[in-house]
Amino acid sequence: MSFKVKMACAATLLALGSAAHAERMIVSYDSNGQGLKKGHKVLVDGNGWFAVELDENGKSAMRGKKGFKAMEVDAERRLMGFADSAGNPNSVQVLPYNYLQAQGDQLTLNKNAGMKVCVVDSGLARDTGETGGRNNDFDFSVITGDSDSGTGDWFRDGGAHGTHVAGTIGAADNGVGIIGVAPGVDMHIIKVFNDAGWGYSSDLAQAVNKCAQAGANIINMSLGGGAANSIEENAITNFVNNGGLVLVAAGNDGNTTRSYPAGYEASMMVGGVNKDDGKYAASQYPSCTSGRGKNATTNERICVEISGGGEDVLSTVPAGTGAVAAVTADGAGVAASSTTNTGFANAAGYHMGTAEAVDSGANGKVCVIDRGNISFADKINNCGASGGVGAVVINNEPGMIYMDITGVTTSIPAVGAAQEDRATLIGASNVTVDATAGDYAVFSGTSMATPTVAGAAALVWSNHPSCSGEEIRAALKASAQDIGDPGHDVHFGYGIVKAKAASDYLTVNGCTGDNGGGTDPEPEPCKGGPRKCG
Numbered sequence: 001m002s003f004k005v006k007m008a009c010a011a012t013l014l015a016l017g018s019a020a021h022a023e024r025m026i027v028s029y030d031s032n033g034q035g036l037k038k039g040h041k042v043l044v045d046g047n048g049w050f051a052v053e054l055d056e057n058g059k060s061a062m063r064g065k066k067g068f069k070a071m072e073v074d075a076e077r078r079l080m081g082f083a084d085s086a087g088n089p090n091s092v093q094v095l096p097y098n099y100l101q102a103q104g105d106q107l108t109l110n111k112n113a114g115m116k117v118c119v120v121d122s123g124l125a126r127d128t129g130e131t132g133g134r135n136n137d138f139d140f141s142v143i144t145g146d147s148d149s150g151t152g153d154w155f156r157d158g159g160a161h162g163t164h165v166a167g168t169i170g171a172a173d174n175g176v177g178i179i180g181v182a183p184g185v186d187m188h189i190i191k192v193f194n195d196a197g198w199g200y201s202s203d204l205a206q207a208v209n210k211c212a213q214a215g216a217n218i219i220n221m222s223l224g225g226g227a228a229n230s231i232e233e234n235a236i237t238n239f240v241n242n243g244g245l246v247l248v249a250a251g252n253d254g255n256t257t258r259s260y261p262a263g264y265e266a267s268m269m270v271g272g273v274n275k276d277d278g279k280y281a282a283s284q285y286p287s288c289t290s291g292r293g294k295n296a297t298t299n300e301r302i303c304v305e306i307s308g309g310g311e312d313v314l315s316t317v318p319a320g321t322g323a324v325a326a327v328t329a330d331g332a333g334v335a336a337s338s339t340t341n342t343g344f345a346n347a348a349g350y351h352m353g354t355a356e357a358v359d360s361g362a363n364g365k366v367c368v369i370d371r372g373n374i375s376f377a378d379k380i381n382n383c384g385a386s387g388g389v390g391a392v393v394i395n396n397e398p399g400m401i402y403m404d405i406t407g408v409t410t411s412i413p414a415v416g417a418a419q420e421d422r423a424t425l426i427g428a429s430n431v432t433v434d435a436t437a438g439d440y441a442v443f444s445g446t447s448m449a450t451p452t453v454a455g456a457a458a459l460v461w462s463n464h465p466s467c468s469g470e471e472i473r474a475a476l477k478a479s480a481q482d483i484g485d486p487g488h489d490v491h492f493g494y495g496i497v498k499a500k501a502a503s504d505y506l507t508v509n510g511c512t513g514d515n516g517g518g519t520d521p522e523p524e525p526c527k528g529g530p531r532k533c534g
Contacts, residue, residue: 005287007418011341016019017094021055021056021077022053022055022058022061023053023055023073023272024043024051024052024053024073025051025052025053025054025059025071025072025073025359026049026050026051026071026072026353027049027050027051027052027062027068027070027071027436028048028049028068028069028070028071029049029050029067029068029069030048030067030069031067032064032067033065033068033069033179034067034068034070035066035067036050036062036064036065036067036431037050037052037323040052040054041053042368042372043112043130043256044179046340051296052197053338053462054154056068059071059260062074066465067438074229075162077523080127082459087175088496089176089178089314089438089439089440091176091326092175092176093136093173093174093175093176093179094178094180094312094440095178095314095316096178096309096314096315097275097309097314097416098168098178098181098195098275098308098310098313098448098449099179099180099181099185099452099455100111100318100375101273101275101277101308101309101408101452102181102308102309102452102453102455102456102496102497102498103438103456103494103498103499103501104179104180104181104182104183104455104456104459104499106499106500107459107460107463107499107503108461108463109129109182109183109184109186109462109499110177110187110462110465111462112300113461113463114137114186114460114465115182115217115465115513116184116185116187116188116215116216116217116218116221116367117169117170117182117185117187117188117216117217117218117220117454117455117458117461118143118185118187118188118189118190118207118210118211118214118216118218118220119162119165119166119169119187119188119189119190119220119221119451120189120190120192120204120207120211120219120220120221120223120225121161121162121166121189121190121191121192121193121220121221121222122151122157122158122159122161122162122192123143123145123151123152123153123154123155123156123157123158123162123163123191123193124138124143124154124155124157124162124163124166124187124189124194125155125156125160125163125316125317125318125319126138126140126155127153127155127156127246128156129153129156129157129158129318130154130156130157130159130248131156131157131159131180131318131321132157132160132162132317132319132320132388133319133320133507134318134319134320135163135167135316135317135318135319136177136319137165137167137170137171137172137174137176137177137178137316137439138166138170138171138172139172139174139184139218140315141189141473142184142185142186142188143188143189143193143212144186144187144188144189145185145188145189145190145191146190146191146207146210146214147191147265148187148191148203148211151191151192151193152191153191153201154189154191155189157318158193158332158529159193159323160192160231160317160318160322160441160443161193161222161443161447162189162191162193163316163317164313164316164317164441164443164448165222165315165319165447165448165450165451166187166189166316166337166451167180167315167316167317167455168180168181168184168223168313168315168448168451168452168459169181169182169185169187169220169451169455169458170182170183170184170187171183171315171316172369173524174183174342175436177316177439177440178237178314178315178316178440179497180250180300180455180456181406181451181452181454181455181456181459182272182455182456182458182459182462185455185458185459185462186339188210188211188214188216190207190210190211190217191206192207192223193223193343195522196466199223201227201229201231201232201260201261202231202232204221204231204232205229205231205232206221208232208235208236208239208246208476208482209239211239211371212239212242212244212320213245215468216244216359216471217243217244217245217458217461218245218246218454218457218458218461219236219239219243219244219245219247219456220247220451221246221247221248221249221262221267221450222248222249222423222445222446222447222448222450223246223248223263223447223508224249224250224251224257224259224260224261224262225251225260226257226260227258227495228260228262228264228366229260229433230262231265232260232261232264233261233264234479235516236261236264236266236267237264237266239266239525240266240267240268240469240470243468243469244469245268245469245470245472246261246266246267246474246490247268247270247450247457248261248262248266248267248268249262249263249269249270249445249446249447249449249450250269250270250271250283250284250285250286250304251283251284251446251451252272252282252283252284252445252446252447253282253284254281254282254283254284255284255285256284256285256287256490257284257286257304258284258286258287258302259284259286261300264285265299265302265470266301268285268301268306268453269302269303269304269305269306269447269451269493270305270306270307270308270446270449270450270453271283271284271285271304271306271307271491271492271493272307272308272310272311272312272445272446272448273307273308273309273311273337273449273483273492273496274309274310274312274399274448275309275311275312275400276398276399276520277398277481277483277496278483279484279491279492280310280445280446280449281311282309282443282444282445282446283304283307283310283446283491284446285303285304285490285491286302286303286490287303287490288300288302288303288488289488290302294438296476300488300493303494304490304491304493305477305488305492305493305494305496306453306476306477306492306496306497307449307453307480307483307493307495307496308448308449308450308452308453308456308496309448309449309452309528310368310444310447310448310449310450310452311444311448311459312337312400312402312442312444313442313443313444313448314440314442314451315437315439315440315441315443315448316440316500317439317440317441318439319436320438320439320440321437321439321441322437322438322439322441323338323339323340323342323435323437323438323441324338324433324435324438324440324441325337325338325339325416325434325435325436325452326414326416326432326433326434326435327329327392327417327431327432327433327434328431328432328477329349329421329424329425329427329428329430330428330429330430332424332429334417334421334424334425335400335417335418335421336392336403336415336417336433336435337400337403337415337416337417338415338435338442339403339405339415339416339435340405340408341389341391341408341410341411341412341413341414341435342378342413342435342436343411343412343433343435343436343526344413344432344433344434344435344436344451345366345388345389345390345412345413345431345432345433345435346366346430346431346432346433347364347365347366347389347431348365348366348429348430348431349365349366349368349425349426349429349430349431349442350362350365350366350367350368350388351368351426351454352367352368352369352382352383352386352388353369353370354370354371354372354373354374354379354380355367355369355370355374355378355381355382355391356371356373356374356378356379356382357378358382358385358386359382359386360386360387362383362386362387362388363385363386363387363388364387364388364389365387365388365389366388366389366390366391366392366431366432366433367383367386367388367391367392368392368426368431368519369383369391369392369393369397370393370394370396370422370443370502371393371394371395371401372396374406375407375457376393376403376405376408376414377405377406377407377408377409379391379393380405380408380410380412380414381395381407381409381410382407382409383407383412383414384411384412385409385410388412390412390413390414390431390433391412391413391414391415392415392417392420392425392431392433393414393415393416393417393418394415394416394417394418394421394422394425395416395419396419397416397419397420398418398419399418399419399420399421400417400418401416401417401418402416402442403416413433413434413435414433415433415435452476452497453476455498455499456476456490456497456499456502457472457476457497459499459503460472460475460499460502460506462505463501463503463506464506464507464510466511466513467506467511467513467516468511468512471506471511471512471513471514472502475502475505475506475509476494476497476502477494478493478494478499478502478505479498479502479504479505480493480495480496480498480501481495481496481498482494482495482532483495483496514524519525
């Protein structure tokens with residue numbers, strides 16, 4: 001074969017490949033163009049336009065037809081990411097992104113339904129505890145608990161974790177701080193951990209029994225470990241068979257390991273997502289298959305079933321142990337993230353680029369800095385060395401930036417900001433930075449995703465109190481926002497929890513209140529079920 005022939009064949013293949021590739025286009029037409037749709041599958045039919053998939057030959061043919069006006073690519077559009085509302089939670093109420101993502105703002109908790117969420121964790125900061133003081137962002141009149149001789153009083157924190165989890169579920173709607181997904185819901189606190197952060201399966205089994213005795217409908221377990229335990233499993237199964245719902249974190253090792261108690265069939269395993277509806281990178285994703293060969297079985301109840309916001313979640317912590325930040329640009333609030341450099345600055349803004357060198361133009365001003373090229377600490381140090389009085393570092397990709405500023409030597413207040421606010425900050429003549437220690441902090445983990453789903457479950461259930469836990473579980477899955485592979489997948493389960501959508505689903509489909517039966521492997525003193533006990 002000659003070189004010419006080879007080239008001709010290659011050109012033909014390229015042409016065929018090009019022609020075969022269909023692209024979604026929008027075609028506009030005039031009053032004579034109705035016939036343009038003939039022979040095509042119209043994807044969207046508008047007024048004077050329609051959307052259709054065309055390859056290169058189809059595009060050429062379309063342009064030559066009577067009535068054709070114009071054609072353009074039908075560009076993909078995705079939902080914008082959620083973000084915390086702007087403001088300092090020490091003085092105003094901030095709406096965390098996971099609250100908005102879960103549609104907490106679209107449904108109202110029915111307090112008369114008597115929903116109760118049992119939080120099995122490290123206690124709650126009502127009084128001074130191991131790490132901090134009372135957090136006032138709770139309605140303590142609807143919160144009870146059980147103390148332990150080993151871990152201490154439930155109303156004293158054994159580390160910030162439990163207070164953060166409880167806040168995500170039910171922080172009060174009181175005009176300050178943050179708001180829980182089910183604000184002001186009744187809670188029962190079981191303190192099984194102290195600041196060391198570990199316990200045993202037997203502790204959890206006993207905690208589940210105490211949750212049932214307290215009349216809880218829902219149990220939140222933002223915890224886990226590597227081995228199954230029959231006593232623990234029996235306690236959870238009993239609670240679920242009696243009408244309850246148990247939500248457990250998938251784990252944060254970013255691998256396929258099945259953690260427990262999340263891996264029990266009775267538990268509902270929760271995975272984590274970020275504010276952009278993408279996967280939280282560390283969220284575990286165990287297989288839905290157990291056994292090998294002929295004995296292999298698939299069961300979606302032993303893997304991730306649903307997901308909630310779990311990355312960079314703002315919530316309550318023991319008083320004085322958090323760090324919060326607020327920024328204004330010409331008086332308008334801009335969402336910000338805190339660092340270890342706290343303080344207050346109010347001055348003219350100065351765009352310092354990527355702040356790779358000392359710049360005298362920043363003297364006496366708030367440095368507005370782009371991310372990139374050098375470390376955060378070096379950027380902030382250069383601002384301070386230039387005479388800057390504060391620093392705002394802007395992300396170079398969509399979303400908020402959270403900075404580790406290890407190595408910083410200047411004491412000026414420094415905060416992060418989202419790429420979406422770059423133009424506002426750069427164009428501002430005056431910038432205020434207010435970074436202080438406080439009662440709120442940003443944590444990441446499936447530990448944060450689980451109370452997001454627990455709060456959504458309580459919110460939904462309060463509006464449909466005749467439902468059983470199994471029916472709430474089914475509704476959350478049926479109404480979740482499907483992301484990842486279509487339908488159920490190991491990373492997201494059925495998708496991101498959506499409280500309003502789940503409530504709408506139950507309004508249409510109703511409930512029987514039947515949990516599907518089953519024997520009680522571990523009989524409890526209370527036989528009336530989690531909604532009647534206590």
